[in-house]
Amino acid sequence: MTRLYLFLAVLFAVLMALPLVLGNYVLGIFVMVYFWAYVGQSWNVLTGYTGHISLGHALYLGVGAYATTYFAQNFGLSPWIGMFLGGFIASAIGLFLGFLGFRFGMRGVYFVILTIAFAEITRLIVSHMEALGSFTGIFLDFDPSFLHFQFRGNVPYYYISFGFMVVSMVVVRTIERSRLGRFMVAIRENEEAAQALGVNTFKYNMLAIAISAYMTALAGAFYANYIFYLHPNSMFGMATSIELILRPIVGGLGTIFGPVLGSFILSPLSEISRAYFSKGGLEGLHLILYGVVAILVVLFMPKGVIVYVTKMLNPILKPETARQGKRGDDADGR
C-alpha cells in the first residue's frame, strides 16, 4: 500500500507543478480533464455505487451554474458562496426526483426516463424564463478577481479544478469506506436482498442522489465562470448529460479512479485529435475517432480501462496483494 500512496503522492506533486512549465492552452486541456473527471465522479456517486442510472445529470450542472450566476448578477453574491447555495437547490431537486423514483419503486429504464424528463422539463422552463435569460442564455460579466471566481490566465482555474477533482476523490473514498458506501454497493448488487437484510434502501438512495446532485452543481459554478456563457440547451441538454457519463463509463464505473482515468483518456483524445485534424479537409474526423474509442472500450473493456490499468500496475504498486493472487484484482482502483 505504501508504494501506491507514494505513487499517488508523486503524481500529485507532478500535477501541482505543471503550471510552472505549461502555457495557457495546455493548462486549458487539463482544466477540462479535471472538470469532466470531477463531474463524472459526482455522477459516479449515484450511478456507479447505487446502480441507479441517471441520464439527466446535466440538470444539476445547469442548476449550479444558473443559480450561482443568478445570485452573483442580482445580489452581488460571490460565486464562492453562491455555488454552495446552488448545490443545495440541486440537492433539493434531486431529492424530489429521488422521492418520486425511489418511493414509487421506479427502477431501470423507468428511473432513466424520469431523470431525462426532469432535465428536459428544466431546460424548457429555463428557456422561457426572462429572469434566467430565456433561450438567449446568460452572458457573464468578466471582472477578474478572486472574489468573483474569475481570472485572466488559466493557472488559477487549473488549481481550482484540480482541487475539485482531488476533493471529490477523497469524498468518494470516504463514502466508500463508510457504512453509507457499503449500503450503496449492497443496493447496487441487489436492492431487494439489501432491503431484506434491513438496509433502509430508500434513505440511502436519497442520500446518494442528494450528494451526487450537490457535487455536480458545484461544477456548474466553475463552468459558468470559466466559459462565461450559459445556454439552456448546452447546460441542461441531453448531449451534456451523455458527455458527462462517458468518462466514468470508459474509465470504470463504481471506482474512484475510473472517472479520472476516463477523463485523462477522452479529454486529451478529443483535444489533440481536433487540433491535429483541424488543418482543413478532415473536419469531423476527430469526432469519429472519439466515437470509435468509446465503442472499442465498451466492447472490449466493459468494466472500464481501470481494470486493466490496475492489473498492470498492481505488481509494482501493491506487491503484497499481487502475490496473494486474485485478491489484488478485487482491491482494484477502489
Place this chain on the structure above:
Amino acid sequence: MATSSGPVEPVGPVGPAAVISGHQDFYPALLEAPDSIHLLLEITTAFVVKWLAAQEAVDGPFKRIAIADYNDNKKEGIGMKKKAGKELNRRTFIKTSGAIGLGLAASSFGVPTLLRAAPTKIKIGSIQPVTGPLAVIGQGQRKANIMAARQINAAGGIKSMGGAQLELLLGDSESKPEVGRQEADRLIKDGAVVLQGPFQSGTAMAIATLAEQRQVPFVMDVAALDAITQKGYQYSFRVFITAKGLVGGAIKYLKQVTEMKGVMPKTAVVTNTADPFGKGMSGGFLKGLEKSGFPIKIIDRIQYPLGIQDLSTEVAKIKSLKPDLIFPVSRPGDSVILTRELYKQRVPLMGIFCPGSPGWYEPHVVKDLDKLILYVLVNVPWVNPNSTVYQKANAAFYKAYNQILDTNSAYAYTGTLVIADAIERAGSARADDIVAALKKTNFKDHPVVGGPVQFNEKGDNIGAMTALIQVQKDPDYLKRVKIVMPKEFAQSDEIVFPAPPLWER
C-alpha cells in the same frame, strides 16, 4: 550549438547572409528589400543545415542543443528552449532549424526588435462551427475566410509590413461554446495575433471573454445577439448587424414602403415558430414596433411548433381575423406550408412582410412556391450584388468551392478583409496596435449591403444595415430575389405593394 567537445557557439543563417551582403546593407535591406533578404536567408539556411549535418557526421549525434528562439507570444519574449539530443530526432531538428533559422540567428545578433517589426507571416485564427449542427454554414464561413486571406496574399500581402503574408490558423468550435474557447486558446498559443469567427452568439461570448483575458483582438464576422458587445470589452469587434439593428431595419422599411406607396395597413398578424429563434425574433419585433409608435394594430400572434406539417387551422384563424398584413417569422419548411395554405383558403392580404427570418429567399423555396412567393418583402442582412467586390468574390468562391457566396459567407469574407485592413494600417502585428487600428476602421470595399465598416466604442459596426428584398417576376428563378431598399443598393426600382391576391397571379 554545442558539439561534444566545443564551446557554445551560436550559428545561424543570418551571420553568413550579413557577411555576403555586407553588414552595412544587411539591416536596412530587411525592411527595404525583404524579398531578396528572404531569398538570401533561404540559401544560407540551407547551408547551415548542411553544415550542422556535416558536423554531426564528424562529432556524432548532438547531446545538447540550445535554441535561442524568437517567440511570437508577446508575453514570453525570447526564450531558450533546451532539448536533450535523444528527444529531438534528426529530421525534425533539421526541419525546425531551417524554419526558425532566421529567428535563431537574429537573436544571437541582437536584432529581434527589427524582426518583430517585419515578421514574414501574420497568423489569424479562424474559429467556425465546422462540425456539429451548424457544420454546413461553418464550412462556408471557413472557406470564405480562407479565400479572403489567399486573395490578400496573392495581391502582395500586408504592404506596410514588407508584403507579409497572412496565415490562417483553423479552429473548429463543434458548435459548442466551451470547445470554441479552447480552440481559440490553442490558436493563440500557435501564434494567432487576431481571432475571427464564430457564427454563434454563445461561442462568440466565450471567445470574446477569452480575447479579453489574453488581450488578443477578436473580430466577429457573424454573431447577432446584442449582449456580446454590452460588456465594455476592449478587444472585441463585430462586423455583423446586431439583433436590435435587425428589428430596427424591419420597422424602418415598413414605414418607408407604406409612406412611399401611400397605403396604410391597419391590422396585422404575427406568426412564428415556437422555438427560441422564432419567439425571440418575433418578440423583439413586437416590442420594437410598439416602441416605434407605428400605427398598425397587431390583432393576434399565432405560434406553432417547429417542423409542423399542417397549418390549415392557423390559416383559418388568420382568415377570420381579416388582417391586412402578415409578419411571419419562419423557417424554410413552414414558410412553404403557410403560403400554400393562404392560397388554398384564399386569404385576402395586402402582403407578407417578413421582419427577418429564413424561408423566403432560398433558391429552392423560390422555385417551389413560384408565383405564390412573388412580392413577399423580407428584411434581412444581404450581400451587395451591385458591387464589384461581391461580383469578383462570388465568382472566385464559385470557382473554388462550387457554391454561392451567401450573406453569411460574405460577412465572413468581410471579416478577414477588415482584419487585413487594420493590420495594414497598423503596420504591426502587435495586439494593441491592431486594436488601435481597428477602432479607426473605415472600410468601404466590402461585399455586403451597408455603409463603410466603422466600429463604435462598443465595437459594433455602425455601418451594418439590413436590406429590404422582394421576390419579383423573372424568368430565371435564381434572379427573382431583388434588393428594393435602400435606394443606393437597389436592384429594382419598383416595389410591388400591396401585392395582388395569391390566386390572381
